[in-house]
Amino acid sequence: xxxxxxxxxxxxxxxxxxxxxxxxxxxxxxxxxxxxxxxxxxxxxxxxxxxxxxxxxxxxxxxxxxxxxxxxxxxxxxxxxxxxxxxxxxxxxxxxxxxxxxxxxxxxxxxxxxxxxxxxxxxxxxxxxxxxxxxxxxxxxxxxxxxxxxxxxxxxxxxxxxxxxxxxxxxxxxxxxxxxxxxxxxxxxxxxxxxxxxxxxxxxxxxxxxxxxxxxxxxxxxxxxxxxxxxxxxxxxxxxxxxxxxxxxxxxxxxxxxxxx
Amino acid sequence: xxxxxxxxxxxxxxxxxxxxxxxxxxxxxxxxxxxxxxxxxxxxxxxxxxxxxxxxxxxxxxxxxxxxxxxxxxxxxxxxxxxxxxxxxxxxxxxxxxxxxxxxxxxxxxxxxxxxxxxxxxxxxxxxxxxxxxxxxxxxxxxxxxxxxxxxxxxxxxxxxxxxxxxxxxxxxxxxxxxxxxxxxxxxxxxxxxxxxxxxxxxxxxxxxxxxxxxxxxxxxxxxxxxxxxxxxxxxxxxxxxxxxxxxxxxxxxxxxxxxxxxxxxxxxxxxxxxxxxxxxxxxxxx
Numbered sequence: 275x276x277x278x279x280x281x282x283x284x285x286x287x288x289x290x291x292x293x294x295x296x297x298x299x300x301x302x303x304x305x306x307x308x309x310x311x312x313x314x315x316x317x318x319x320x321x322x323x324x325x326x327x328x329x330x331x332x333x334x335x336x337x338x339x340x341x342x343x344x345x346x347x348x349x350x351x352x353x354x355x356x357x358x359x360x361x362x363x364x365x366x367x368x369x370x371x372x373x374x375x376x377x378x379x380x381x382x383x384x385x386x387x388x389x390x391x392x393x394x395x396x397x398x399x400x401x402x403x404x405x406x407x408x409x410x411x412x413x414x415x416x417x418x419x420x421x422x423x424x425x426x427x428x429x430x431x432x433x434x435x436x437x438x439x440x441x442x443x444x445x446x447x448x449x450x451x452x453x454x455x456x457x458x459x460x461x462x463x464x465x466x467x468x469x470x471x472x473x474x475x476x477x478x479x480x481x482x483x484x485x486x487x488x489x490x491x492x493x494x495x496x497x498x499x500x501x502x503x504x505x506x507x508x509x510x511x512x513x514x515x516x517x518x519x520x521x522x523x524x525x526x527x528x529x530x531x532x533x534x535x
Numbered sequence: 536x537x538x539x540x541x542x543x544x545x546x547x548x549x550x551x552x553x554x555x556x557x558x559x560x561x562x563x564x565x566x567x568x569x570x571x572x573x574x575x576x577x578x579x580x581x582x583x584x585x586x587x588x589x590x591x592x593x594x595x596x597x598x599x600x601x602x603x604x605x606x607x608x609x610x611x612x613x614x615x616x617x618x619x620x621x622x623x624x625x626x627x628x629x630x631x632x633x634x635x636x637x638x639x640x641x642x643x644x645x646x647x648x649x650x651x652x653x654x655x656x657x658x659x660x661x662x663x664x665x666x667x668x669x670x671x672x673x674x675x676x677x678x679x680x681x682x683x684x685x686x687x688x689x690x691x692x693x694x695x696x697x698x699x700x701x702x703x704x705x706x707x708x709x710x711x712x713x714x715x716x717x718x719x720x721x722x723x724x725x726x727x728x729x730x731x732x733x734x735x736x737x738x739x740x741x742x743x744x745x746x747x748x749x750x751x752x753x754x755x756x757x758x759x760x761x762x763x764x765x766x767x768x769x770x771x772x773x774x775x776x777x778x779x780x781x782x783x784x785x786x787x788x789x790x791x792x793x794x795x796x797x798x799x800x801x802x803x804x805x806x807x808x809x810x811x812x813x814x815x816x817x818x819x820x821x822x
Contacts, residue, residue: 326700352702364697366690377690378701383683386704387711390684439702 277340279304279474280325280443285334287317287324287498294320296498297334302443302476307469309489309506310478313518317498318478319361322445326358327351339442353381357441361448361478363428365420371431372416375403378438406434410464426457433464443474450481462488486510494518540662542771547665548726549770550763553750554672555719560748561757562676562685563712564692565614566622569629570747573717575739576632577602577724579642582651582734591654595725602721603714610713615706629744636736647735654729665726669763672719676759679715688712692757742784749787752794755803765802 278301287295295317302308312318323329325336327348336344343351352358365374377384379399384390407413410430420428429449436444446465450458462484469475469488479485485492485506492509494502496518502509509515556570577598584594613624636642643649654661679685687708690698695705728734746769754765769787773780798805 347704348699349702349704352700358700360697360700364694366693366697368689368693373686377686380683380686381702384687384703387684387687387708390687390708391679391682391711393683394678394681396683435701 277304278302278337279306279339280476281335281337282321282325283335283337285321285324285336286332287320287329288332294498295324295495298495298498298500299334300493300500300503302474304474305469305472307466307475307477307488307490309485309492310476310495311480311482311485311492312495312501315497316495316518318495319447320498321495322358322447322476322478325351326356326445352439352441353385355442356445357436357439357443358445359432359436359447359449361451363425363432365428365431365435367419367421370417370419371407371412371423371434372400372403374420374431375406375435375438376400378435379403379406381439403434403438406438407431409437409468410434411460425452426461429453429461430464433461437468437473441473443476444468446475446477446479448478448480450479450484458484482510537658540658542774544658544662544665544726544730545774546767546770547662547669548723548730549747549750549766550669551665551672551726552720552723553747553754553762553766554669554676554759555716555723556747557716557751557754557757557759557762558676558679558719559712559716560751561762562679562688562692563709564688565709565712566619566748567625567716567744568622568741568748569625569627569632569744570716570720571739571741571743572625572629572632573602573606573720574724574727574743574747575636575734575736576605577721578728578734578739579636579648579724580721581725582648582728583642585652585654585729586648586650591652591656591729594729595722598721598725599718600721602724603718606717606720607710607714609717610710614709614713626741626744629739629741633736633740636739643735645736647733647738648728649733651728651732651734661730665730668722668726672722673759673763675715680757680759684708684711689757742787745784745791746787749791749794752791753801755801755806756799758801758803761801761803761806 280302283299285295285298298321310318320329324331327346331344335342338354338356343354376396376399379402380396383393404413404416407416410433412427412430415427420431450461453461458481465475466488477489489506491504492506493500494509494515501514501518502512552574556567559565559567580601581594581598584597585591609628613621637645656664687703691705691708698705750766750769751762754762779786794801
C-alpha cells in the first residue's frame, strides 16, 4: 500500500453543543480518487472544511504528506499543496474566466505582498491558465465574464482555478450539484481523467450513481461519524450505510462498521 | 497669480490625499471612515519636526514613516476583523486622534500649532513639489494596479474568502494597502501643514474623512484618473462657492449618497459606460 498523502486522525469538530464531526479518521493515498459520502448533515462538508482550515478542529489532527497542517491558516494550507473546489462557485465577477485562473496560477508571485508588488509580468501564468481552461473543456470561453455563464461552465471554471494552484491533493465539494445528468456525467468523466493523469482527489458528492461509477474507495459519514470505508460496491451493500441513506431504524454502533479495503 | 498657486497647491495635496485612500478603499476594498486622522498625524509630526529645527524634507519623510507606522498598528488591530467592522474602527481612530490632540498642550490643544516654519521653497516651487508628489502617487497607484499586487487587491475587494482558498494571505495584503495608503496620507499631511503654516484638530476630523471618501467615490472607486479629477474638482469647490464651505458635511455626505445610489462606478464608471455605448468594442478585460 502506498503512503497516505492525507491523514485525518480522530478529527472532532464541535459547534457549541453540536458535534458535527465525531472522532473521524481516514486516509487518502497518493493517486487515489476517494469519495466522501453520506446523507445530508452527515458532516462531510464540515470534515472537508476542517481539512482546509475553514473550521477549526476541536481535537484530532490533519497531516498532509507527513506534516501536520491543522494549526495553519487556510492560505498556508493551500500553499502546502491543498486545493479546494467549492460547492458554491465563487468566480471573481469583475474578471474574465482567464483572469480568474491567472490569479490562481500566479501563486508563486502572490506568496507575499512584497513579491506581488515587484512582479508585473503574467505571460507564463496566462499560458498555464489557458491550458487549465482547455483541460476542463472551456478554453474557448477564456475572455468571457463569469456573470453570463451557466452553472455548468462556472463549475468547470472553479475546477480550472483550483487546478491552476497545482495541488498535491485536490478536494472537490459537490462539483456535480445542480447539473443535469449529462453535464454531471461529463464533469465526472473530466474528474476521472484528472485522476488518471496522477492527481489525488477527494470527492464529496450526493450523486451516488456517479460516485460509485468513478471512485475507487468510499468513506461514508453519518451523524458526524464514519460508518464505512472501502471499495464502493461493498460499502453500498453495508447494512448500516443502507440504513443511513434509507432512514431505516438500524441503530448505528459507536465506532461504526469498517468494511475492509 | 498668488491665488492660482494656492489653488493648485491645494489641489495637489487633495489629489495625493485622495489617492492614498483610493489604495485602501478603491484597490483593496477596505472602507476607512477615519482617513483624515493620518493626514493629521503627518501634519502634526512634520510641523513639530520643523518647529524643532529639522529640515523640511526630513520632516516629510518622518511624517510619512510615522503615519505609516501608526497605520500598521491600527491595521493590525482592525484588519483581522470583518470588513464592515473596519469602517467603525477607523471612524473611532478618527475621533480618537482629534480627542487626543485637543487634550495635549504639547500638540497645541484646541488652538493648534501656528507659526510653522518656512520650507525654504518659494511658493511656486512648493506648488511644483506638491504636484510632483501627487504625480508620483498617481504613478505608484497605476504601477500597483498593473502589478500582481493590484490583481490580489481587486480579488480581496470582491471576495476575501475566495482569495484565501486561492492561497492568498488576505490580512497581510490588507495591511500592506493600509501601510502604503496611510504613509502617503502622512506625506499629504506634511505638505498641508507647511502650505497653511497653521494646523488645528478641526482640520482632521470626521468631516475631512467624509470629504476624502466622497472624492474617491465620486471619482470612481479604484480608478486613478477618476479619483485624481474628482479630488481636484471637489477640493476647489469650497474656495469657489462659499456655501459649499459652510455646508461641507451636507454637500459631501449628500454627494456620497447620490453617487452610491445612482452611479456606484463614479465618474470613471459614467465615462466608461459612455465610451462603451459609443464604441462597443471597448476592451475592459485588459488591466
